[in-house]
Amino acid sequence: SEDGLFSCNSDNVEPASFTEQELEAAESEAVMDETFGDVDDIGFYAALEADNSGRLMEDESNPLRCADVSHDKENNVITVDFGEGCYDWKDRLLQGKVIITYTDRIFVPGAVHTMTFDDFYVDSIQVEGVRTRTNLADDTSDTLKFQITLENGKLTWPDVTFATRDADHTVKRIRALNPIEDERHLDGSAEGTTRGGLAYSSEILETIVFKRSCYPRRNFIPVSGVKVIRLEGFSDTTIDYGDGTCDNVFIMERNQRRFEVRVLRRVRNG
Template sequence: MKTSNLFGKIASVALMGTFAFVISCKDEDKLTLADTQDITEEAITDSYYQDMDDLAGVAVSAPTDDQYSKNGRVETTYSVTVQDDRFDCDGVVVSVTPDANSTLEAPKGVLIVNFGTTGCADGRGNTRTGKVIFTYNGRRFQPGSTVVTTVENYTINGVKLEGVRTLTNVSGSTAEAPKFNAKLVGGKATFIADGTVAERESNITWQWIREANPLNDYLLIDQASTASGTTRGGRTYSVSLSKALKYKRFCGIAVEGIKKYLIDGSKEITIDYGDGTCDKSVVITVNGVTRNINVN
């Protein structure tokens, strides 16, 4: 049986191509094509880095107890089987080298996923190449544990990702409601088809609320979470939350919360996801001008 990932892709990409219909008399009071492209690009890039976090959680949980607990033995690299369709391609190699001082209670070491050069397509149609390197210290649901993710020629869907991603299980986290902070430093996304580059840094804290029925699980993105960078078109942007984002399973986009974009330091765009109803309806406000739309 395959291990399921947290929520599939955290659904920040669902805003793709949906905002071109907001019209106003003034350019600064409407969502332009450039704005739509920038918001979509930011959402896609964010989801690709979040996918790396989920890959980390699944992969680092895969080694056997014996592979985790070196207990002072000579350093050895082990082959690891990961029950997840993102790793399920011919030629994909997953290996772990535990630290000499690693124990079952406090595992530490390096796990490498090599997707190869031909491309590994998962069940959702995402294709990955290159290496993702996870340096782990502690168990996934143990407060204070960390996974530092780096890459070598790693691409997903024709976008090459770079940067250092540090995932930390934060203080106060529990197995029932694990809470993680993900910091991205030096993030760079190169769109291979045309060579354009987007830069990004982010500091995002999210909590997985686990219910008695897993179908009712949900994610909360902390209101203090932020991101910033430069788009492929050279515009600067920053992202903040006026209200924490809530994601339910199978809803595609957030069902609650308010996300705010500031483009080139002057144009403010907010997206209000509503009151918790899974209805694909959002309220877009551009410099004070508001429209209600349905997300496709």
């Protein structure tokens, strides 16, 4: 959509087989995925920086580069303040605060990190909810495993339309020597409402994979994996993100009819 994080250009496979409501549900799900994935990165890097005594991680894709990060060690609170607004490495405008409370360091098995938001916006879309990350790993290896939940998640657009989401996912972060080679593997389910007010749910059928190495090419959607979207009053739709290629393309399929969607990044003026 024009004021969302994505605009979609369809390569005509069977576009007439999908309604505006179904496409809107797919977009709501995609925007939620990316936005709260970015929130997870903010929380993860803030925790890493706290572990490194306030030294900013030397990583060009660090979402904290334009933020003021403060650490209240006595109360176990990290505040990430983007102020009146600054552009991150994805060229997205971030505003407001992300507040993280924690029980222990991010790498400690059983540690719980909880994120809340204070007038936080991504490209003029307000982000609300409670995002909780629990470390499920039984060691401190290069593969980190977390349960990540979202309660009362809500995105509100400038035209006051909004989408909601509650989610429960398991996330594996596959860490490489160079952080840009990291991968994020996602399983689980979510439910909520679209911008049009319809109830929907989503379930990951095959693990969804994000590759950070795709990001410099402005490919921010998953590179592989399959999920199903169940929209109130409609047949199930599957979303297939492909074979691992950084191509910003996914396939929607319903009743054996397929619709290829190419995600176009909106570029800021000036």
